[in-house]
Amino acid sequence: MPKPKIRKEAVPMPKQPPKERADNFREVAIGYSEEQALAEAERCLQCREAPCVKGCPVEVDIPTFIKLIRERRFGEAAMKIKEKNSLPAVCGRVCPQEEQCQAKCTVGRIGEPTSIGRLERFVADWERQHGCEIPQKCPTTGKKVAIVGAGPAGLTVAADLIKLGHEVTIFEALHKPGGVLTYGIPEFRLPKKIVEAEAEYIEKLGVTLKTNALIGRLYTIAELLRQFDAVFIGSGAGPPTFMGIPGENLCGIYSANEYLIRVNLMRSYDFPKAGTPICGGEEVAVVGGGNVAMDSARCALRLGAKDVKIVYRRSREEMPARIEEIENAEEEGIRFEFLTSPKRFIGNERRRVKAMECVRMRLGEPDDSGRRRPVPIEGSNFMVDVDIVIMAVGRTPNPIIKQTTEGLETTKWGGIVTDEDGKTSIEGVYAGGDIVTGESTVISAMGAGRRAARAIHEFLMKKETCARKKRNV
Numbered sequence: 001m002p003k004p005k006i007r008k009e010a011v012p013m014p015k016q017p018p019k020e021r022a023d024n025f026r027e028v029a030i031g032y033s034e035e036q037a038l039a040e041a042e043r044c045l046q047c048r049e050a051p052c053v054k055g056c057p058v059e060v061d062i063p064t065f066i067k068l069i070r071e072r073r074f075g076e077a078a079m080k081i082k083e084k085n086s087l088p089a090v091c092g093r094v095c096p097q098e099e100q101c102q103a104k105c106t107v108g109r110i111g112e113p114t115s116i117g118r119l120e121r122f123v124a125d126w127e128r129q130h131g132c133e134i135p136q137k138c139p140t141t142g143k144k145v146a147i148v149g150a151g152p153a154g155l156t157v158a159a160d161l162i163k164l165g166h167e168v169t170i171f172e173a174l175h176k177p178g179g180v181l182t183y184g185i186p187e188f189r190l191p192k193k194i195v196e197a198e199a200e201y202i203e204k205l206g207v208t209l210k211t212n213a214l215i216g217r218l219y220t221i222a223e224l225l226r227q228f229d230a231v232f233i234g235s236g237a238g239p240p241t242f243m244g245i246p247g248e249n250l251c252g253i254y255s256a257n258e259y260l261i262r263v264n265l266m267r268s269y270d271f272p273k274a275g276t277p278i279c280g281g282e283e284v285a286v287v288g289g290g291n292v293a294m295d296s297a298r299c300a301l302r303l304g305a306k307d308v309k310i311v312y313r314r315s316r317e318e319m320p321a322r323i324e325e326i327e328n329a330e331e332e333g334i335r336f337e338f339l340t341s342p343k344r345f346i347g348n349e350r351r352r353v354k355a356m357e358c359v360r361m362r363l364g365e366p367d368d369s370g371r372r373r374p375v376p377i378e379g380s381n382f383m384v385d386v387d388i389v390i391m392a393v394g395r396t397p398n399p400i401i402k403q404t405t406e407g408l409e410t411t412k413w414g415g416i417v418t419d420e421d422g423k424t425s426i427e428g429v430y431a432g433g434d435i436v437t438g439e440s441t442v443i444s445a446m447g448a449g450r451r452a453a454r455a456i457h458e459f460l461m462k463k464e465t466c467a468r469k470k471r472n473v
Contacts, residue, residue: 008111011040013118018331022301025187025269028328029093037122041069044114047106052116055104057447058091058156060084062101062116069119078127079135081120086159086205087152087198087446089128090181092121093190095443096322128197134204138165143460146171146228148215148401151179152442153234153433155199156449157456158207164457168206169228171213176265177202179236180434181442183265184257186295188302189325192264216400221408225428229463230456233416233424233431234449237439238398242391243287247345252279252353256288256296256392263299281388282306285356287342288392289319292439294326296390297334305388308334313341313361313374339363341374343381345389356384397435413438422452430456 014030015021021028032040044066052062060081068077081088097117105113143166147154150172162168176182177199181190203209215224215235224231240255242248259278267274280303286296289312301308310329312319315338319326330336339361346355360380363372397414409417409425415436422430432448434440 006043006045006107006110010043010112010115011036011118013115015328018333021188022332025302027191028188031125032118032122037069037119038072040115040119041066043107044070045106051104051106052101052114055101056084057100057443058085058450060101060120065123066114066116066119069123074123074126075130075133077123079133081123082135084450085446086156086202087442088120089124089194090152090190090198091443091446092117092119092124093194094181094185096441098323100443128194132201132204135163137163137206140167141165141460143167143230143463144169144228145456145460146224146231147234148221148224148232149173149179149234149236149433149435150177150199150209150211151234151236151433151445152181153236153445153449153452154179154232155202156446157232157234157430157432157453159202159205160450160453161456162202162205162207164453166457166460167208169208169210170202171215171218172209172211173214173235174265175211177209177211179234183261184292184295186260186264186299187269188298189295214400216404221401221405221426221429225426229460230428230430232422232449232452232456233401233429233435234433234445235398235401235435237395237434238400239396240391241394241396243342243393245342245344247347247353247356248391250345250347250353251351252281252387253345253389253391256286256292256390257395259296259390260292260299263303269299269302278303279388280304281386283386284308284388284390285342285384285386286310286390286392288312288394289314289321290392291321291325293390293392294321294329296392298329298332300388300390301332301334309337309384310334311337311340311342311358311384313339314371315339315363318363318371337384339374341376342389346383353386353389356386356389358382358384395434395439397438401435420451421455422448423455428459 046063065077065080101116102113147158147170150170158168178195181195240257262268262278266276268278271277284300284305286293297308343357348354360377361374364375367373416431422432430452432452433445
């Protein structure tokens with residue numbers, strides 16, 4: 001009997017219509033129905049070599065969880081994912097699967113790859129609605145681990161180590177867990193109830209979470225090492241980067257960091273129900289080309305801006321943002337000024353920004369990043385009217401750990417130096433995520449967390465073996 005042909009086109013993700021969603025902060029992507037998930041799962045070839053798994057930073061057993069979806073064993077599919085990934089509802093929404101697992105998918109050779117991320121989201125949402133099962137943990141080891149930061153890296157390390165029998169405490173500087181998932185990614189892309197549910201699952205595993213606990217002030221790393229057997233630093237990215245051009249300190253110019261924290265964590269989008277307003281502006285320019293720039297621009301649109309433009313110094317092809325997010329922004333009416341860079345900002349008599357002078361760029365030879373370097377075109381300067389500018393050009397590592405930890409090796413830009421397993425220059429101290437790599441993706445931080453968790457477990461078990469030998473001498 002001949003095998004049925006694989007459909008080349010993926011089942012599309014249902015979304016709010018662009019005009020409708022541009023006026024609200026509800027989630028844009030609605031998610032698969034059961035029938036849609038089953039239809040998409042049938043497109044998976046169940047490859048023996050599973051190249052998709054090799055493309056997953058946290059090594060999820062993708063063919064098996066998709067097979068369980070086909071068999072309508074959705075709860076078991078969620079548990080299969082959670083063997084390696086404790087934040088599936090988050091990853092199913094914000095991970096760049098098109099560059100990772102789906103980029104390796106065999107079906108992608110003949111058509112669109114299997115929608116692994118959408119299927120991951122489906123089973124995670126199904127589990128949240130029907131109740132989750134808490135996996136069995138290893139016997140207690142008596143070892144204690146401190147995690148600095150409840151972002152994607154910290155939550156991943158905590159989940160992996162608690163399941164291995166260690167006692168785990170997370171210290172989070174903010175009043176809510178999630179890190180960038182909570183303060184950085186907008187509600188319409190990642191609802192906060194999803195982040196809260198994922199964090200609650202980590203606590204149900206037995207992890208102790210302490211919020212409003214800024215390490216470097218409450219305790220130093222040295223003090224934690226006196227209370228715990230190992231420490232993981234996942235404090236994330238910190239202060240924003242600016243361009244250093246004239247007028248950058250005018251009123252009405254925000255860092256994307258501040259802007260998104262106000263909108264997301266402080267719920268400015270829900271004003272006056274939430275007591276934190278933000279100046280929305282009518283003519284808004286966002287400088288940058290990553291996901292943070294897309295998030296900022298789409299927030300500004302929803303806050304009532306009449307015209308929102310993204311100013312990016314390279315072309316569309318070089319934009320680091322996900323294609324899906326670029327397309328969503330375009331559908332919603334956000335304009336793009338490619339090959340354009342600000343030169344200076346001009347203010348009114350009250351020192352509020354009213355315009356910016358820009359210059360056109362051309363692409364020259366590749367720079368250290370491998371992308372073609374933007375070069376200004378002489379005489380191409382022009383003016384743009386603005387009343388709000390959002391600078392989304394990156395962030396530097398959080399400096400407080402570096403400033404309060406003697407003997408911790410760091411890079412010239414402030415990141416913590418580690419080996420490939422997250423080990424730092426201090427014995428028993430590990431690190432991962434943005435504090436090591438600089439601003440990167442959620443799944444990249446989680447992958448670093450998994451590697452560090454394995455290394456911490458080996459360190460603790462080796463330490464216990466040595467202690468046992470000493471006791472028996």
